[in-house]
Amino acid sequence: MRQDICTIPVSEVFEVKDGCPLCRMHKTVEEHIITYIMGDAMMESDVRIETNKIGFCPDHYEKMLGHNGRLQLSLMLGTHIDEIVNNLLKEGLSPQKLSQKCEEVKNRCFICEKINWGEERMINTILRLYENEEDFRNLFNSQPHFCFDHFTALVGKINKKTLKHHGEEMKKKLIAATKEYAATLSGKLNRYSYMYDYRKAGSKDFGDSRYSVEESISFLTAGEKGKTE
Ligand SMILES: [Zn+2]
Ligand SMILES: [Zn+2]
Known part of the structure; x- marks a missing residue:
């Protein structure tokens, strides 16, 4: 997956002065990832391997449902469910181990993890810019709220x-x-x-x-x- 989909230029986000800048950042990155996942990502095997394995959270299933691309969604759901059937629902595991493995999948979300990855990097960029660039410090200091x-x-x-x-x-x-x-x-x-x-x-x-x-x-x-x- 292209890493630039998970990040956006930090200065651009701070040029706007309306609401929390990091919420704006989060929302834009989330939109980019959802558009990508419902489009080009279908053809990228590394993405499909991950989405098959971990799936999505309820909030992001909801957001994908509201987006164009029901066919892509049905294909992703199909291979994710196949992966659950083939790799999780096994008789050799104890009930506790089985439950633990299922919980691991339930608690993960491809989109949340990519957003968190991007956000972490963007926060590091914010700190670096704030420390080193006066123009950015002024932009940051003129934000109305967080x-x-x-x-x-x-x-x-x-x-x-x-x-x-x-x-x-x-x-x-x-x-x-x-x-x-x-x-x-x-x-x-x-x-x-x-x-x-x-x-x-x-x-x-x-x-x-x-x-x-x-x-x-x-x-x-x-x-x-x-x-x-
Ligand atoms: Zn926020
Ligand atoms: Zn999510």
Whole structure:
């Protein structure tokens, strides 16, 4: 599988200032991989060997179902199920071993693993650029917020080895931006619940709090629920 499908240029992602940059990165890479898997990847034996062996998670089966290419999906499912029949459902194994081997397959997903692989590399690039390039530092520092998941992922990577001179600056920026956004969400949630108050039942004006529940879940889970506007 071509590795460039699992990564995108980091600077491009940070030029946009709307939502969490790493969520944008995740979403774009995920779209690239799904398009690839439902198209060219059918012809690539190394990819098919992997998808036959590990399959996909429920979320990605759902996303593939919503994508063009039901024929490709049926072929992939067919050979994945054949692999389960031929390599897992064996009588010689103890029930515990059998269950353990099946769990291993159930817990894996070709798309999740490729996204994680790409994300790991892109996070390393972010740290390298932040340490060495002032222009990128400015781009990073002008981001409006980071979701809680990606805040956690980035903060966990800050150390003297990855960011010799600018670790403290990145940590401060991450905390300030995340705190400010969390406070904004909290305010919106308050206004939203206030609008539900029976005394306000007649009013339909939720204003900017309309999607506060979705936005808050997206913030907490690196999801896409806030993008309903
Ligand atoms: Zn995020
Ligand atoms: Zn997955």
